[in-house]
Each structure stands twice: as C-alpha cells, then as structure tokens.
Amino acid sequence: MALPDFEAWAIFEAVARRGSFTAAAHELALSKPTISKAISRLEQALGTVLFHRTSRKISLSTAGQSLLHHARQIARDGEAAMEAARDTTHLLKGQVRLAAPLSYGLSHLAPVIADFMCAFPEITVDLQLDDARVDLIEQGFDCAIRIAALPDSSLRAIRLRDVDGYFIAAPSYLKRMGQPAAPADLIDHDCFIYSNTPNPEFWQITGPDGQSTSVRPRCRFQSNNGDVMLPALIAGRGIGYLPDFLCRKALEAGQLVNILPGWRMGDITLNIIMPPSRLRPARVDALINHLKHNLR
Template sequence: MKLPDFEAWAIFAAVVEHRSFSAAAEALAVSKATVSKAISRLETRLGTSLFHRTSRRLTLTDSGRALADHAQRILSEGEAAEEAAFESASAPVGLVRLAAPLTFGIQAVAPALADFMALHPGIKVDLRLSDAFVDIVGEGIDIALRIAELPDSSLRARRLGPVTGHIVAAPAYWDRAGRPRHPADLATHACFVYTNTATPDVWRFRRAGGEEAAVRIDGPIRTDNGDAMLPALRAGLGVARLPDFLVAQDLAAGRLEAVLADWAAGASGLHLLTPPGTLRPARVEALIDFLSDRLRKICGEAHL
C-alpha cells in the first residue's frame, strides 16, 4: 500500500488557509514552486482538480472544498503530534487563531487574553472580532467563540454557559407605543432586526411551562451588530432583542427598559468551537482550557 502524500496534504491545507500559493509558500518558508508541485502531485494522485486558477484569483473546486476539512485535520494533527513530543521539554509556543463576536470579544475575551499571555509568553494570539459567521476550517481558525444555538455540524463544540436575551426599548418609547403583554404584540412595534441569525425577521420566545411563541417583526434598522442599535434605542426609535452583556448598563441606568420578563427572549448559549479532529497543538489546548474556565465564570457571575 502506498502511503499518503502527507506533505502535499499539509501544503494544500496551507494554500486553503492563505488563499494563494505565494502566501502559503511564505508561511511555510518554502518556494512557490514547491507549493505548486505539491498541489499538482496531489491532484494527479486524486484524479481531480482542487483549485480553479486564474491570473487574479484562486478558488476551491467542489472537490477541493470537500477535501479541505481532511487536509486541515492532517496538518493540525501533525502539528499536535510534534508538539506532544516536545511538550515535556518546553512550554507551549506558536500562534493561535481565535475568532469571537465583536462586542463580547472586546468586553470579555480581550481582558482574558491579557491574563493568558502573561502566563504563556511564548504563545501569540491572532484575535479576529466579527459578528459575521466564520468558516473555521476554511479560514484556518483554531478556536471560535459563538453566541447561538448551534446546528449539528462536524465541528467540536463546548457549551460554556447561558446567554440571556432581553426585549428592550427606551421608557419613552414604551410610554408612547405601549408595553406588550404578549410576544405577539411586538408585530405592531418598530423592531430593529439583527441580521446575523438564520431567521432574522422572526423572534422566538419560550415561557416556563413550555409555551412557545413566534412573531414576525419589522422596523427602521437592520444591522449585523448589536452595538449599532444602541443610539437609536436610547433615542426612543424602536425595540431590540439584545443579550444582557450589551444592555445591562443601560437597563441599570434606566436608559432602557426590558419587557416580557416572563418570556425567554432569544435565550442561547456561549459555545467554544474547534475544527474536527482529536489532536490539537499544546498551545491551542492551553488557550481552550484557560478560556473555558474564565468564560464559564463570567457566564455564571453575569448571567450573560
């Protein structure tokens, strides 16, 4: 039996991550010709093209997209095996790519990283903050934090704690438009739409005892970031469904008022996600353990 071309698989994973032969060659400290030959070897062996190549753009074929997961796993597990061999002789070192939601990342993740890096000076962190969906495998992300109820996938997920949602508006808005007594009443209100969900125009609720409700909403603002809603909310221009960590200070100060307290509004969880595979580099394991411990405490203390 002929052994797999592990070098070519690892180079393929690097090209997928860096999105060009040149960038992959630079990251791997090899020549562009070495990268090109490795991809050609792999394509010949597999009998299929992995990339569409033009003078300006490199994109994955359907076959390449289907195999990218496997390539990333081969590269990650190879790195993890080497690190495990050296782990007893030295502290974890190297780069960890971490993705997190924008506001939560600034409020909770960035302070945690400051403490983590003081403990592990040999580890570097590439922190990417965005509320947009992140393709963990395609973008070479080692760890991703997501606030959502997760669909089934091949990713490894660890739930760190609950995230509480609130239906909020300025007291002046509620005085003018009326306070809803049931989620269905929100259909007539000016509701701001957060677009980074599977069904942004539908808000779902659950009440103790199992009663559920869903309401189609609409309003003057659609955005992919909850922070962007706050000025208009404080100005009394509408209603939003936002997590506790975004609105806690405004609620405490009386700038915003929550309604429908007996209904769970968009309750979800904070999850830590990693690519498929059982082996991870020691540097990634170290950050996973640290974030899991720190963020579980934050969820428990703050009831996010």
C-alpha cells in the same frame, strides 16, 4: 493500497496558506525543489491539478479549493500528534486563529486576549470579529466563540454559560407608547430587529411556562449587529431584544427596562467550538483553557 502521502498533504496546506512555493519552503525549512516535487507527487496520486501556475503567481484550482480543508485537518492533526508524544511546554508558540462575534469580541473577549498574550508571549493570535457564522475547517480557524443554540454537528463544543436575553425599551418610549403586556402586543410597536438570523422577520417567543408564540414585529430599525441598536433604544426610539452582555449595564442604570420578564427568544449559550478532532496543538489548548477560565 498505498499509504497516504501525509508529507505532501502538509506541504500542500503550507503552499496554499502562504501563497507561494518559496514562502512555504522558508516556513518548513525545505528546499523549493522539495516543495515542488511534493506537490507534483500529490497531484499525480490524486489525478488532478491542485494549483494553477504562472510565472508571477500560483492560485488554487477548483480541486485544490475543495481539498484544502482536508489538508488543513491533516496538518493540524499531525502537529498535535507530534506534540502529544513529547513535553509540550517549549511548544507554546506559533499562531492561533480565533473567530468571535463582533460586539462580544470588543466588550468581553479583548481584555481576555490581552491577558493571554501577556501569559504566553510566544503565541500570536489572529482574532477575526464577525457576527456571521464562520466555517472553522474551510476558513482555517482553530476555534471560535459562538453565542447561539448550537445545532447538531460534527464540531466539538464547550458550553461556558447560559446567555439571558431581554425585551427592552427606554422609560421614555414606554411613557409615550405604552408598555406591551404580552408578545402579541409587539405588532403595534416600533421594534428593532437583529437581522443575522435565519428568519429575522419573525420572532419565535417562549413564555415562562414553556408556551411558544410567533410574532411578526413592526420593524423600525434593522441591523446585523446588536451593539449598534443600544443608543437608539436608550433614546426611546423603540423596543429591542438583546443578550445580557449588551444591555445589562443599561438595565442596571435604569436607562432601559425589561418589558416582558420571563419571555425569551430561544435558549442561547456561550460556547467555544472546535474542529472535530480531539488532537490539537498545545498553543490551541492553551488558548481554549484560558477562555474557559476567564469567560465562564
């Protein structure tokens, strides 16, 4: 059995990421013929075409797209293994790709990243903010911030803290519409629904003693971002359910009221998630350690 051609896999990852043989050759300090031969060698070994080539551009074939996440993992593990075998202080440079939810990224992560960039001036950060769940391997992220109850998966996770959630409304709304005494009362109120969940039309609510009930709230406003709900909630337009990092200031200021204390929608945690491998480049470990220290 022939050994895997790790060099060709790493070169394939670089060509796919940079979008050209010339750019990959420049990044890897190799000649363009060396790059071309490695790709041809890998295609011959796999029995499939990895790139569609024209005189102006290259693009990944269907097979190339399906194999790219393997190439990324091979390149990442190879780099991390090399760094693990020697002093990594001088290797704290290069790019780290991080994904995070939009609102949390703006309110809490942005200043932490700014401090990280000051501490590690040779590390560049590609931070992508999106409330949609990303595929770390497929989309080439080194790590991600995820605020959720994590399902079982092959991904590695570091739990940073519990995130409290609150059913909230403005005093003006409660004066006009009355205060719900139990979750079942929400069907008679104007509710703000966070749509970026598997079943946003149903609220699965757990009480202080662990009992659970399912409620279909009356939707007045729906969005895939929690931050955008705050102004209308404070203005007394309805009832919402938001995590602590979005609504705590408004609660402390009396602009909003926790209307169903002790009731919550699931157990939510703040986590750093990473690809399955224990090997990571030193620059990625530097960012993860910085996040652990500053976000807990």
